Amino acid sequence: MSFGRVEPQRLLRILGAPLDCPRDVLAFSRHDDRDRNTMNHTAFLDAHYNFSIVAASVFIAVLASYVTLDLSLRVRTASGGLNHIWWVAGSLVMGTGIWSMHFVGMMAFDLPIELGYTVLMTGLSWIAAVAAAAIALHMASEGRYSVRSLLCASLAMGLGITGMHYIGMAALDLTIPIVWELRLVALSFAIAVVASAAALLIFRLLLRISADRRLLTQGAAAVVMGAAICSMHYTGMAAAHFPEGTVCISANALAGDGLTAVLIVATSMLLLGALLASMLEARLQVIARRLAGSLKEANTQLEFANEELTRRAFSDALTGLPNRRLFEERLTHAVQRLRRPGVSAEGRLAVFFIDLDGFKPVNDSFGHAAGDEVLKATASRLTGLVRSGDTVARIGGDEFLVLLDELADRAACERFAGRILEAIAEPFIVAGQAVKIACSIGVATMERDAEDVRLITNADAAMYAAKRVGGAGFALFEDGMVVDAALQLTLQSDLRGALDRGQFELYYQPKIDARKNVVTGVEALVRWNHPTRGVVGPQEFIPTAERSGLIVRLGRWVLDEACRQIADWQSQGRDLNVAVNLSVIQLADASLLDDVRESLARHNVPASRLLCEVTESLLLENTQATARTLVGLRALGVHLSVDDFGTGYSNLTQLKDLPARQLKIDRTFIQELETRSEARAVVASVIQLAHALHLTVVAEGVETAGQRDLLKAMGCDELQGYFYARPMQAAMMQSWSIDAPLALSRTLIAPPLATPA
Numbered sequence: 001m002s003f004g005r006v007e008p009q010r011l012l013r014i015l016g017a018p019l020d021c022p023r024d025v026l027a028f029s030r031h032d033d034r035d036r037n038t039m040n041h042t043a044f045l046d047a048h049y050n051f052s053i054v055a056a057s058v059f060i061a062v063l064a065s066y067v068t069l070d071l072s073l074r075v076r077t078a079s080g081g082l083n084h085i086w087w088v089a090g091s092l093v094m095g096t097g098i099w100s101m102h103f104v105g106m107m108a109f110d111l112p113i114e115l116g117y118t119v120l121m122t123g124l125s126w127i128a129a130v131a132a133a134a135i136a137l138h139m140a141s142e143g144r145y146s147v148r149s150l151l152c153a154s155l156a157m158g159l160g161i162t163g164m165h166y167i168g169m170a171a172l173d174l175t176i177p178i179v180w181e182l183r184l185v186a187l188s189f190a191i192a193v194v195a196s197a198a199a200l201l202i203f204r205l206l207l208r209i210s211a212d213r214r215l216l217t218q219g220a221a222a223v224v225m226g227a228a229i230c231s232m233h234y235t236g237m238a239a240a241h242f243p244e245g246t247v248c249i250s251a252n253a254l255a256g257d258g259l260t261a262v263l264i265v266a267t268s269m270l271l272l273g274a275l276l277a278s279m280l281e282a283r284l285q286v287i288a289r290r291l292a293g294s295l296k297e298a299n300t301q302l303e304f305a306n307e308e309l310t311r312r313a314f315s316d317a318l319t320g321l322p323n324r325r326l327f328e329e330r331l332t333h334a335v336q337r338l339r340r341p342g343v344s345a346e347g348r349l350a351v352f353f354i355d356l357d358g359f360k361p362v363n364d365s366f367g368h369a370a371g372d373e374v375l376k377a378t379a380s381r382l383t384g385l386v387r388s389g390d391t392v393a394r395i396g397g398d399e400f401l402v403l404l405d406e407l408a409d410r411a412a413c414e415r416f417a418g419r420i421l422e423a424i425a426e427p428f429i430v431a432g433q434a435v436k437i438a439c440s441i442g443v444a445t446m447e448r449d450a451e452d453v454r455l456i457t458n459a460d461a462a463m464y465a466a467k468r469v470g471g472a473g474f475a476l477f478e479d480g481m482v483v484d485a486a487l488q489l490t491l492q493s494d495l496r497g498a499l500d501r502g503q504f505e506l507y508y509q510p511k512i513d514a515r516k517n518v519v520t521g522v523e524a525l526v527r528w529n530h531p532t533r534g535v536v537g538p539q540e541f542i543p544t545a546e547r548s549g550l551i552v553r554l555g556r557w558v559l560d561e562a563c564r565q566i567a568d569w570q571s572q573g574r575d576l577n578v579a580v581n582l583s584v585i586q587l588a589d590a591s592l593l594d595d596v597r598e599s600l601a602r603h604n605v606p607a608s609r610l611l612c613e614v615t616e617s618l619l620l621e622n623t624q625a626t627a628r629t630l631v632g633l634r635a636l637g638v639h640l641s642v643d644d645f646g647t648g649y650s651n652l653t654q655l656k657d658l659p660a661r662q663l664k665i666d667r668t669f670i671q672e673l674e675t676r677s678e679a680r681a682v683v684a685s686v687i688q689l690a691h692a693l694h695l696t697v698v699a700e701g702v703e704t705a706g707q708r709d710l711l712k713a714m715g716c717d718e719l720q721g722y723f724y725a726r727p728m729q730a731a732m733m734q735s736w737s738i739d740a741p742l743a744l745s746r747t748l749i750a751p752p753l754a755t756p757a
């Protein structure tokens with residue numbers, strides 16, 4: 001299709017080329033005054049353009065620019081060697097596109113002589129175009145460039161494009177050479193350089209534009225770039241004047257309308273193909289990015305899950321402290337560090353085993369959430385005591401471990417244990433109430449050259465030792481304690497089966513009315529008939545039973561057995577009151593009241609025959625649950641006795657609010673009665689004040705006649721102790737008589753406890 005012939009001047013106007021070019025040059029028929037030297041007296045051939053081919057060349061230029069811009073993105077975003085392939089392919093496509101535009105533009109140039117192009121020079125011009133494209137795409141892949149590099153690249157590209165154009169012109173082998181209008185040649189070079197710089201800036205701009213707005217921007221940019229390339233070409237063409245009489249020797253080489261059509265179609269197909277490939281690649285890149293994104297997300301989730309698993313494997317979920325596993329690992333490292341050559345010979349490690357005293361009742365009375373708060377607060381108090389390199393761990397229930405290294409001596413360990421005791425002794429706020437808890441601490445240390453590294457076991461053994469002497473204190477590990485600790489473990493496992501196997505038995509110790517000298521009642525004291533160790537005293541297994549929770553079942557059995565015994569004595573005509581000891585854990589147990597009620601009913605025993613002894617310190621803790629139980633017991637008609645009075649920190653006025661009926665003065669006071677006047681003064685005033693509060697007073701641990709006489713003189717109501725009788729089996733109570741000679745009562749009635757193996 002042809003749009004007819006167009007004047008070059010009009011064509012330049014359409015393409016935006018400078019219009020101040022002298023008419024004579026544009027018309028190729030008149031001389032330019034300024035270039036008179038070169039063009040004087042020379043007549044030039046009339047040149048015209050075939051508009052449809054010019055349009056095709058413009059289309060190719062715009063299409064090439066669009067494809068080039070697209071390829072620049074691929075070169076920039078592709079990775080793993082693909083960018084190099086895109087660079088080579090892109091340079092070929094872009095170079096061919098520009099070159100093709102030039103070649104088609106040349107075809108549009110119509111002279112009255114036949115024109116044709118030599119293959120070699122045409123090929124060279126193609127190479128120049130590809131080189132310019134390679135420079136452009138390389139710069140595009142950089143993304144950011146300095147003004148200097150932009151200038152250099154624009155110059156190089158400009159040279160490449162201009163080179164392509166003028167080498168392409170040189171492919172016309174003419175008998176009379178072309179006369180060049182240098183000003184326009186320079187202008188065409190300047191246009192090429194400016195167009196290159198604009199193209200590079202557009203490359204960069206395009207990278208910053210979001211994908212959805214890119215299509216339009218890229219289209220507009222392609223039009224600008226295409227127009228710039230065409231301007232350069234047609235300005236270059238305007239600079240060429242073909243003298244009249246010239247003949248094209250290469251007319252038979254590359255030429256003809258068919259070739260133009262093939263070139264246009266082939267180039268367009270090449271460019272469109274490249275565009276499609278580029279778009280496909282872009283799509284693939286999006287998919288790959290999405291895949292990579294989801295893979296990354298999956299990886300992040302996996303990493304998080306792994307971290308969480310590791311964290312859980314090595315930490316305690318409630319407090320966030322390291323657990324036993326991590327503690328052991330850190331201990332191993334600490335031991336290795338200690339043994340490393342060069343470490344101070346005095347350096348030592350210390351493990352503190354901390355077990356809370358009285359935590360279980362808090363947990364039972366206030367609920368697990370409150371218990372958790374106490375544990376968390378304990379964790380933070382302990383953490384607050386150590387330095388950053390030390391380790392605090394929770395290894396279960398209410399047990400914590402602390403590892404300190406570089407401790408100077410045993411005194412430092414003792415000081416630290418003291419600080420732990422102080423920290424835990426501070427009241428905990430539980431459900432809005434201040435609750436006091438203590439702890440037992442076992443300390444095991446290791447010196448540099450020591451072989452034994454069973455620090456945790458040793459600290460545990462020491463903690464047991466501290467617990468056995470009443471808790472709320474610490475003990476440093478000593479060799480004999482390991483045996484003890486092992487014994488505790490055996491005890492614990494044996495205890496579990498002992499109840500089912502009926503190995504527990506109640507012994508009874510009489511209480512004597514001080515004035516009337518008659519038995520008023522007995523205190524039931526539990527014994528464990530151990531199959532291998534013989535009779536085991538309560539002090540050896542009650543703490544263990546409390547720790548293992550078995551005390552609730554054991555206490556239930558004691559209550560029931562005591563009621564059964566009351567009924568038994570009743571049936572023999574003996575009305576004896578029986579006192580049973582209640583543990584702190586039983587008091588906090590909601591089922592205690594039901595247990596007492598059921599036992600009384602089962603054995604048909606009046607509640608007034610039963611007396612519950614509760615230690616003073618426990619009564620004064622007076623948590624909500626304990627208070628409820630005490631009031632409930634009282635409501636049932638069961639009497640209460642304050643045991644071990646004087647060992648706690650109470651004063652008598654605090655006792656007046658308690659539903660107790662009896663007060664037992666601790667035997668440590670009784671033991672000093674004869675030797676210390678202060679003890680006498682205390683016991684005398686306790687008896688007086690207790691009477692004022694309508695409490696009967698029992699003195700426990702009466703061992704001598706002198707103690708008996710003093711207590712009688714002070715007005716003490718009841719007496720209990722070895723002076724009268726040791727705890728004995730129920731059957732022996734039959735034959736026992738107060739009037740029996742003391743020596744006899746001791747040998748007959750006091751079966752010695754078996755010494756633990």
Ligand SMILES: Nc1nc2c(ncn2[C@@H]2O[C@@H]3COP(=O)(O)O[C@H]4[C@@H](O)[C@H](n5cnc6c(=O)[nH]c(N)nc65)O[C@@H]4COP(=O)(O)O[C@H]3[C@H]2O)c(=O)[nH]1
Nearest residue numbers: 525526537538539558581582583701702703721722723727
């Ligand atoms: N040195 C000396 N000791 C005397 C004398 N008279 C009595 N004793 C001992 O003092 C303890 C008195 O019981 P406790 O203060 O309630 O102290 C009891 C009580 O707190 C606890 N216990 C005993 N049976 C039970 C029980 O069934 N349940 C609970 N929860 N605790 C019990 O075990 C503790 C020790 O009981 P036992 O070993 O039987 O020790 C008894 C008794 O044998 C004396 O003249 N001199």
